[in-house]
Amino acid sequence: MPDNTNIQKRKADHISINLNHDVESSLKNGLEAFHFRHNALPDINFKDVDCTTEIFGRKLEIPLLISSMTGGTEQARQINRSLAGAAQRYHLAMGVGSQRVGIEQPELMDTFKVREIAPDILLFANLGAIQLNYTYSIEHCRAAVDTLEADVLILHLNALQEALMDDGNTDFKGLLGKIEQVCKQLPVPVVVKEVGWGISAEIAKRLVEVGVRGIDVAGAGGTSWSEVEKHRSPTEIGRQTAAAFKGWGLPTAQALQEVHTALPETMLIASGGIRDGVEGAKCLALGADLVGMARTFLQAVSESEGALDERIAIFERQLRVCMFAVGAENLAELTHDKLAV
Numbered sequence: 001m002p003d004n005t006n007i008q009k010r011k012a013d014h015i016s017i018n019l020n021h022d023v024e025s026s027l028k029n030g031l032e033a034f035h036f037r038h039n040a041l042p043d044i045n046f047k048d049v050d051c052t053t054e055i056f057g058r059k060l061e062i063p064l065l066i067s068s069m070t071g072g073t074e075q076a077r078q079i080n081r082s083l084a085g086a087a088q089r090y091h092l093a094m095g096v097g098s099q100r101v102g103i104e105q106p107e108l109m110d111t112f113k114v115r116e117i118a119p120d121i122l123l124f125a126n127l128g129a130i131q132l133n134y135t136y137s138i139e140h141c142r143a144a145v146d147t148l149e150a151d152v153l154i155l156h157l158n159a160l161q162e163a164l165m166d167d168g169n170t171d172f173k174g175l176l177g178k179i180e181q182v183c184k185q186l187p188v189p190v191v192v193k194e195v196g197w198g199i200s201a202e203i204a205k206r207l208v209e210v211g212v213r214g215i216d217v218a219g220a221g222g223t224s225w226s227e228v229e230k231h232r233s234p235t236e237i238g239r240q241t242a243a244a245f246k247g248w249g250l251p252t253a254q255a256l257q258e259v260h261t262a263l264p265e266t267m268l269i270a271s272g273g274i275r276d277g278v279e280g281a282k283c284l285a286l287g288a289d290l291v292g293m294a295r296t297f298l299q300a301v302s303e304s305e306g307a308l309d310e311r312i313a314i315f316e317r318q319l320r321v322c323m324f325a326v327g328a329e330n331l332a333e334l335t336h337d338k339l340a341v
Contacts, residue, residue, distance in 0.1 A: 015070055017231045018295055019302055026246045029221025029273035030253030031282045037340045042327035049320045050330040055290060056151055056189055058122035061091035062316050063284060063331060067271050067292035068095035068126045068154060071102060077111035082301045084114030086308050087121045093290060095124035095154055099144045100131060115149040125150035129157055130169045132178035138185045145188055152188055155179060158195040164229040164242045176210060183211030194218035195225050196272055198250025201262035214267035216292060217256050220249030221273030223295050260287030277318025284334050
């Protein structure tokens with residue numbers, strides 16, 4: 001039987017460590033290699049710059065995803081509700097943290113529920129794909145989606161993180177076939193994401209071939225979950241093992257370019273160390289449909305809902321000004337040719 005108390009403690013640890021320790025990758029996200037070609041005569045009205053998009057049938061005012069973070073504790077409940085309120089106010093997308101603890105302790109699923117606060121947002125449910133190799137079935141996936149009234153299911157991949165945990169689930173053999181069955185049977189789209197080490201073109205192609213509808217490349221350059229596990233480890237062996245992976249992974253820009261080149265028609269989310277609207281615009285120009293950010297919003301919401309609103313408003317303003325300065329009146333015009341390497 002799973003140790004549910006340990007899962008709850010891990011959720012609490014994740015919030016605390018992310019807020020109180022430097023857990024960033026030693027790699028940069030790779031976006032520093034790209035610069036926009038300034039347009040001195042953009043021939044558009046700034047007031048007409050349109051950042052709206054539609055993803056999986058939901059309209060978003062800006063292509064921004066509050067990425068999956070938390071759930072399973074009372075603190076997490078408050079964080080999720082605050083994040084959802086902001087997503088509703090700004091018409092954004094939002095993902096919740098892994099719902100495993102809610103599946104195994106149904107009384108905790110309420111810590112993930114945000115639909116009453118955010119009835120109109122694009123909402124992503126979330127489970128670890130690896131759980132499909134540890135007794136989880138399509139029914140567990142349905143429960144994760146249905147209890148949240150979610151539009152999409154994220155299955156996250158975290159092989160390295162699992163290997164760094166003493167009690168990690170590390171049997172990934174045959175997992176792709178299990179993901180395929182979920183894609184075939186679940187009535188909502190399935191998106192697969194990494195947790196911060198990137199998805200390569202090769203892996204993305206295999207996922208799309210079995211029915212995955214979207215890829216969150218979740219590259220290196222932001223939070224390093226090996227660093228998080230370093231702080232969680234009770235042993236010196238565990239801490240030193242985790243420390244060796246601080247610079248591990250595919251940087252976000254590299255993963256995004258690889259996957260978009262290989263799968264130009266696939267819905268892509270760019271996350272992993274995105275820090276402002278200009279970096280977000282670079283991701284969109286490189287082929288992303290959505291830009292995901294997590295720790296930035298966790299830090300903001302830990303201050304106040306006002307700080308969270310301000311952080312979102314800053315991102316939106318930066319994105320709009322960037323689009324104006326390159327002469328892109330809408331997202332369809334924010335293309336690769338606006339960039340200079």
